[in-house]
Amino acid sequence: MDILNNERKEFIKASIESALNLAECSPFSPYLSTSNGRYVLECENQEQANMEVDRILEQAHGTEHYCFTWDGYATEDGIKRDAAFLEIGFQGQEMAKVLCQFYELDDGRVSALEPAFVTREKPNRLGSPLMGVLTEDERGLIKTSPVFVFLAIAGADGTVDKKETDAFIQNLQSPPATDNGLIRYVFADCQKSGLQYINAILGSRQLADPDQTFALIADAADKLGENGSELKSTLFDLAKRIASSSGGFLGFGSKIGKEEKAILDIMQMHFKC
Structure with a gap:
């Protein structure tokens, strides 16, 4: 040892x-x-x-x-x-x-x-790079941010089916390749608790106002400096992959719909990507 x-x-x-x-x-x-x-x-x-x-x-x-x-x-x-x-x-x-x-x-x-x-x-x-920097609520937002991105995009049409959820959980097993400790921590945590986070978010009011939730995620990430900026870029890249899903990430559809585009615009505004 x-x-x-x-x-x-x-x-x-x-x-x-x-x-x-x-x-x-x-x-x-x-x-x-x-x-x-x-x-x-x-x-x-x-x-x-x-x-x-x-x-x-x-x-x-x-x-x-x-x-x-x-x-x-x-x-x-x-x-x-x-x-x-x-x-x-x-x-x-x-x-x-x-x-x-x-x-x-x-x-x-x-x-x-x-x-x-x-x-x-x-x-x-x-x-955890979040300890001693963020409030408990802010830590929760950052830790669950990849899951929230998935639910906001995949559920933009009003539904998130089991096939999409299973594909997302499977994709978490191949996290972004990066030296950024914050990104590694967040995605490793989602590997462990992805389904738990999905159920928690679906049972909350976060998805009712994605504009506010993405604003809060962006504010929390900004407190983490350069690492937080890289996390926002990674989350936005994840959102674009989910939205396009042209036979790749989720394997459904071939173009970004207007509902998904609206969520991407909200993210881009708050994340400044």
Whole structure:
């Protein structure tokens, strides 16, 4: 593992031990531990727990590290086994690591079956370029901006069908190639939470007034300097691809309709692209 000092090693070791101790009460509630405190996440499902972790960390200024832990199962050699999962991230690192710790319960006592191992990497929640710069509402607008662009353009005719949504979610798996950390962060986040964001926006009033929403997105992006300007250009390029969709992005239609053109004009006015 890419651990730089003993303090980080001790944090990882303590996090694994804590997970094993709580596993004696299996299943245990997901929880978040940081350099500032510890939080039990009373959530109905993993999706809600993820959102709560984001909310806490975005407001926890000065946090040096975090560990988001949850109970679950993993399959090894065709055998389903109890496992604790730990997402661990450190300030200054772009990626966090998700560890798996297999364990077994014997007469109420927990034993680790083997050393914890890294299952995958994911964008570090402490690596968010939005933290400490924007308000909570502004962070939400920036994080969901690619999804809002899709819904505003694809739904300009009054409907967004499942085929269009599936194509958009699939397209998110090939994010823009860029060195811009903000753009990488926003699109990586949408890869993880795209459907969740779609449902949230469809259930809100944002689409009722795209002019106002695009103005708010532009204002928030402007607070992020050059990175924000590049994000606006990327979003406008995304909008044009969705609107034209000539056998490419969504694969429907061959020209930009007047409804889509109206949305593009609104974006161009606010984004100054």
